[in-house]
Amino acid sequence: MALVHGSATADATAGALHALIIGVGGYPFLSGGSAEKKLPDLHDFGNPGQLTSPPRSALAWVEAILDGRITWRLPIGSVDLLVSPAPTTDDPEFPAADYEVPTHNAIVTAFEGWRLRCDSHPDNVALFVFIGHGLQAVDTLVLPADFGERGSNPWPQAFNMTKTRKGFERNAAKTQLFVVDACRTMPMAVIESPDAGVPALAVPKTRQTVRWETDLTIYAASNGERAHGPHRAPSYLTQALLAGLRGGSARQHRNAWRVSTNSLAYSLSELMRIVGARHGQRVLPFNTGVEDWLVQVVEPTADLHVGCEPEAATASADLSWHHDKHPSRVREVRSAEQWVVQAVPAGFCRVEANFPEGDYESEPKPLFVDPPKVDQLIPVQPT
Template structure:
């Protein structure tokens, strides 16, 4: 399969978010097992305030070793939250997804040996004491003919399912970056579209008021729904996140700062943006953009009292201002040039 450079950037962004912004009073961040494959050279990660460390590549033996360490920690307490994140190539056979590891194809007669069988992995994790589990799969779910016709057992479950040891009433959520049989997309040298949308949702686009805690929270179902909306908004409907597993609507994270909301400001006619100096300001926040062709894409804190204004270079059009509010999940404003 073609080498892609989005996964290392995506996993770095997600780990950055976990380290800086994940909040759960009942299950604060305990540890992260990170593996990543990159080219050229090994992947390095720098914890804020620390030194850069080389990260092990995501080969099958190393993934299995890291899983054992992760499982041991997750299994210590029923209130633990287990989060698994994968970004890379993936394929489907039927409804099941297989996540391809760095050494995928090492065995010519059994190339899928070096992959993770996601549904069996999720089923095996029912033995873990951690009551809340999230499996985030940022990968394609296309079904190649060679996979569809194969009669072999595909992939590694990491932990073999055992119904006699499965625990009841677990909240086990799978978040897919794409629908069954469909592709997940990315832009070269950037994060994947899914991970960008997923983090935007976590940072505020999926925020809901938590009256009991007098703050903002992101729940799992709204997280997936808003991630889908952001993907459809950016990609015109060709990619949409989906939900799987044994999911109940539950807390993914609390927000410790004002929620940030994606905002698009467009000019009509579009060519007018070449002359438009744009500002979006409220009593506490202010943003601006010099004249430039195209849509102004930004994120802005929640506020109901913004003033959107446009002044046009060389008096090409009349000045424009409009009182607007910015609330989740996203806002699209149009400046009409006259």
Template sequence: MALLSILPDHPGPATHVMVIGVGSYPHLNGGSGPLAAENWNLRQLSSAPLSAQHFIQWLVKEYQNPAAPLASIEHLISSPHQVADAAGNLHESQEPIMANLYTAYKDWKKRAGSHPDNIALFYFCGHGLYNNNGTALLATDFADPEVDRIALNAVHVEGTVNGMLSCAARRQCFFIDSCRSVKTSWQEMMDSPGQPLGTAGVKNLSAAQQPIFYATGPTQVALAPAGEVSLFTKSLVEALQSLAAVNPDGDFINGQWVVDTSRIEEGVNTAIKMDLALRPWLEGPECYFGGSGKHFNLHHLPGRPAVPVVMGWDPSDLNQRASFEIHCAGAMVAQRPYVPPTPQPLEPWESRQPPEIYQVKAVLDNGYMVARQLILQPPMKRAIFTTPVVQPPHPPV
């Protein structure tokens, strides 16, 4: 067991988490062997352990839910990666081989099921495959040539989610950061898309809310640059920090901002698009929602979220001839002053501000100005200005 026990004696409802990050695959390309006869071009993953650690650090440092505070994190991350607690102490994780996943799942499910108002969170980052029967998440010992059944050391996502219906926790949420690739030879060899970590009978089933957030749609490939946190996990944390926030009572200034699971998909996709706009040579799929049941409040922000405001011109080459300003209640709160032209065109300017009513202004170098009012709230607001004619710059003095 590798467990961060944060509130071991908490008597009431709490949040219990299971985090899996698989970067080491001994039987796939680049592994320590023995290698599988068929490896489907799957390699070692440097991003997956980093992504799992990134998600854990958000949980430890920022997650808040007064009705169900964070109580435990079961973590299985490929070595040599460790997990830091709130005090910065490092804890050894556990190898995410299939046997360990079964044991950790059983313990996590038991803790999560200790109270019906608990929240159960499940996170996975690693290789994934897909067929018409669902999504398979590959454990470290996947494709062991000594194992006859190719799908034995893989987790069937949808079966595992169904198995959690026998858990008393009524609020459950699953984050699946993996490809959902279709490999013809793999489909021909497998007898199922992995194994459910648990099952549910026909009795004592809970009416659980079970949203699932996949990094990709069926048959698609996820994006995880080597040595970096994956695009999905990076965007997920941004969504949880601010982009998926909502204020139920409409009080932008004094109201409580929360992340409702109904807003996570839009928040993640907004973060993905903003990231890829700065790295146009990369391509990434959008977050894909699945699961069942009603949505619920997952996380409470400590204050107002920082919401992106993106300002620019159309045509975009005017960006390097412009200054941008953001005003609130008559005072300027942010500015990008005019920058002398550079060989590389400037991207639209981004500033992050709390939800509020703002006046934004864009001024070209010849004095041509456009201003407008905008109401800023998550996930973001884009203000792209246009000019009816091409504005010549001031002649040189």
């Protein structure tokens, strides 16, 4: 069963979070796959092969949703998980379990059940995450685990995510979150067949009514570019989004800290840098409609980068951080580089620069820290 939490039927009396998480790493009919007969003309598709990051990413999403490290605004109604691990030779330490493989038919079935649950109440939050191979033709396409099984015409086994997202707009769930964590490269196969009639999971209609109030759709890569993830570890986008939901995108709302669709989209580029995304990966968040808060955070933290203005004074400064409810922190070694103070509590604090040699003077600098990162230069004056 793909359903790892909740019931196949939704409680229509109240809103809830309904998630469908798909991680495709094992592709039998692509390069390095287990099937004897592979997709013809693999090079025309960019020679796609096996992936170790998507299965780990999918498990990270489910673990983060279910283990309580993310406190959602709504109760968790259902979580669907489909995973195809890369071959054991590529990822021998992948946890042994019976996961439903995200073949074309399995994804269609899981999506339909998830769609109906999302459609059961207007206050629902719909979360869709796909991690695996993708291509960019006229629209963005993603590839299920059995892509290539049908030989020379594999396109009916792919999915058109652009049209799927458009078609899902008529779903009753007022808050809709779509994450497409896949490459959007343009190999020869899509150049020669830019509109090959790839099916959508939700077919858009010309006269459909748009029912969402909040839409956050995130693509892991820009047109023609690749998405990346460490070997045998969650993708950079997955790491960034989960870090944001755990508090890296929190903003203060009255006396509480919350992660909203707006704050998650706004902080995503910085979160990608913090988790170490490489290769110039450019994430594209499309944030539309009314801001909706998703997660409440008890005490978010941020990385604080502290230096002096002028910058030459940083090398001779004793830098310190102070908070009314936490022990102070002091830079132990002087350096010309900014001092990086990791995981400081968000909110009001102050930073100081003292100069034992008496070459500069300054006053404490009040500061409000917003996650995920704050840069602060303390103005100083030569004596």
